[in-house]
Amino acid sequence: MPVANERPVRFPMRRKPLVAWLGVAAAMALVAGCAVSPAPGAVPDGTGQQVPAAAVGSPTPFLTQAPQVDTSDWKSFETFGVGFKYPAEWKVVAKKECQGCEPAGDPRKNPYAKWNVLDADGIEIAEFSADSAEDNDGDATYVRTRLETIELDSNMSTPTVVLFEHSLANTPTRDNYRTAALMVDDAVLAAERDEFPQLAYFRPRKGVAAMLETTNGFPKSLGFTAQDVSLGDAIKMMDTTGYRNMVALMLSVKAVPQE
Structure with a gap:
């Protein structure tokens, strides 16, 4: 639980050997900045949609190109050395619960808000x-399908990507559910996402772990059921303006000088 002077960073539950990490990082470096086509062929997703075969169970997400979005009139948000742009009609507000904030009620005074x-x-x-x-x-364990991965061309301390992922969560304590989420993630960690729980976080600076991920309200805002998003629905989400705007928001993330 976050407190004012204790960094509540917990790392992924599964850690692979450093040699494997370096191998993945080297592979991603070779394709960074280029659009890579999925492997030929497609598989059905159970809803009549055809999904690129490379996306289903792929050990390494394939890279795609950033959407063309006009961000010239977007607003900017910055706090504790991280910033991003967002559409003028959207808002960025502090969560009501800000445990450990000092002084109370002022989240801009707390990096963990x-x-x-x-x-x-x-x-x-x-x-x-x-x-x-x-x-x-x-x-829970997860059946994950990586639908889009875009390199974030920014000044992060480690290679970073924007990842769009569909997941089926298999839980022992409640009904299974299907979701789709966009996230900013460390490039090596993004390539290693498998059936086990794993955080999506990125490092704007050494020793700092930041998070930016869509919530269940994101599919809802695009006209889909929040916790029952089929793989076919996730693919349809990618054709919406809201999806392209969120991708552009995430691609604008950068490290900024702290006051």
Whole structure:
């Protein structure tokens, strides 16, 4: 639980040997900045949609190109050395719960505060924290499908990508559910996402773990059921303006000088 002077960073539950990490990092470096076509062929997703075969169960996400979005009139948000741009009709507001904030009620004084990104209808569609990576409950395994990965061309301390992922969560304590999420992730960690719980976080500076990921409200804002997003629906989401705007927001993330 975040407190004012204790960094609540917990790292992924599964850690692979350093040699494997370096191998993945080297492979991604070779394709960085280039659009890579998925392997030929497609497989059905059970809803009549055809999914690129390379996306399903692929050990390494394939890279695609950033969407062309006009961000000239977007607003800017910055806090504790991390910043990004967002559409003028959207809002970035502090979460009501800010445990450990000092002084109380002033989240800009606390690097571990969490922020909500709201769309024009006031729906919470993403959550951001500048230096707070918190673990999940770890009671589920996942069937993940990586649908899009885009290199973030920024000044992060480690290679970073924007990842769009569909997942089926298999939980022992509650009904299984299907979701789709966009996230900013360390490039090596993104390539290693498998069936086990794993955080999505990035490093704007050495020793800092920041998070930016869409919430269940994101599919809802695009007209889909929040916790029952089929793989076919996830593919349809990629054709919406809201999806392209969120990708552009995440691709604008950068490290900024602290006051």
